[in-house]
Amino acid sequence: MSSSAEATNVLLGKSDSLHQEVLSSFPLCDLTEEDLIENPQFCKLLAILAQHVDQSGLTVPLKTELDKAEQKLQSQRRQWLRFESLYRSLQEMVQDQRVRKHHATVPPDQTMFCETMERCLLVAQCVRQLDPSSTTNPDQPSVLGLSPEHVMELMPSEKNVQRMKQSVPQQLEKHLKDKSLSLLSYYQPDWESESEGLKVMKLSHLSAQLDKDKKRAASLQEHNKENTVLLQRQSQLYLTELTKCIQLLQTLILHHRLTVQTDLDKKKLEYFEGKCELVLQKIKTEMLEIQLETYTPDTIAAHKKMREKLECEQKACKAEKQSVELKLASFEILGKEFQALAEEYCRLRQEMEVKSWAVKEFTHYNK
Known part of the structure; x- marks a missing residue:
């Protein structure tokens, strides 16, 4: 490791596991230990920053405020879910009552109970829609000119409402029990054929089992x-x-x-x-075969002697040619003046040959 990285470890009081601690402090960052080794100053910055922020990147005070806001939100959410689940359960009871009316005869008291509850739910929903919130303008006109007091006049009689309120806990408990047993059967279809008491006992452990799952x-x-x-x-x-x-x-x-x-x-x-x-040897063999087929052994021997003699004469001629060429080359070195003398010498030589021939002829004629 470089000297700067060692200084970082000494400054922060860390051991060789500094890189692993930095990586565990920032799991969302796509970093490797090689990146931290190659950039020791950046590793130092992350190590110092890890003392002030959590793994999600939030500071400690902001995390505390966020946790408080989350707890408050969860509390309000649970309260809303409690009322919402109660409201929807009551609506489900009304819908179940409507379905049973088409398949079987329903007792009059049950019919009165469901109609009263349905009417109360409808009025309560309308009142909630007409009731202005704290953020709306109080001078804003209401829907169709209605007010919550106008809708409250449509409530059932007080006697029916009191009777409905007395029956709601029992009816709601029965409805929730049937729904819970249906949920239990859906969660474990094998338990559907068991007795109701055993189902109720297993239902008490369903919440823990669901949390565990x-x-x-x-x-x-x-x-x-x-x-x-x-x-x-x-x-x-x-x-x-x-x-x-x-x-x-x-x-x-x-x-x-x-x-x-x-x-x-x-x-x-x-x-x-x-x-x-191999090809050369084959050519030589073919040449010898052609010679043997064309000439006799004596003729071949005579040809060899003639060839040797001609080759000797050819060598002698080549040697003479080389000697003459050397002399000619030496003469050419002398220049144009020697060429004129050589031509004059040749001319005189020819005249001498002609006169010598004439003297020989004259001498031969006088005899």
């Missing part, structure tokens, strides 16, 4: 995320190593190809040399 699913999901991150890192390492292996394989292939090509060229050269030698 929910935690198990969350744990599996978190484990799946960790495996995904690990798989991505392993895939990157695998691709890096695979690239190195491919480069090494290319180098080996190129070296092996060059070595094999050299050996192959050498073998081909030896093959062609042998083949040429």
Whole structure:
């Protein structure tokens, strides 16, 4: 590790596990230990920053305020869910009553109970829609000129409302019980054939079982995320190593190809040399066969002697030619003046030959 990285460890009072602590403090950042080693100052900054922020990147005061706001929101949400679930359960009871009326005879008191409750729910919904909130303009005209007092006049009689309120807990408990048993049957279809008492006993443990399954699913999901991150890192390492292996394989292939090509060229050269030698020997053999078929042995021997004599004469002529060419070259070095003298010498030589021939002829004629 570099000197700056060592200074960082001494300054922060950290050990060699500083990089791992930084990585665990910022799990959402796509960083590796190699990145922190190559950038020690950035590692130092992250280590100092980890003392002031959490893993999500929020500061400690902001995290505290966020937790308080989250708790308040959860409390209001639970309260809203409590009233919403009660309201929807009452609506479901009304709908179930409507369905039963088409399939069987319903007692009059049950019919009166459901009609009273349905009317109360409808009036309550209208009142809530007409009641202005704290953010609306109080001078804004209401819907159709109605007010909550006008809608409250449509409520059933007080007697029916009191009777309905007395029956609501019992009817709601029965409805929720039937719905819970249906949920239990859906969660575990094998328990549908069991007795109602056993179902009720198992229903008391359903919430704990659902929480357990929910935690198990969350744990599996978190484990799946960790495996995904690990798989991505392993895939990157695998691709890096695979690239190195491919480069090494290319180098080996190129070296092996060059070595094999050299050996192959050498073998081909030896093959062609042998083949040429074989062809030459075959040509000589054919020439000898043609000579034997054309001439007798004595004629061949005479031809050899004649060939040797001609070759000797050819060598002598070539030697004489080279000697004359050397003399001629030495004469050419003397220049144009010597050429004029040489021409004059040739002319006089020719005249001397002519006169010598004339003297010989005259002498021969006088005899």
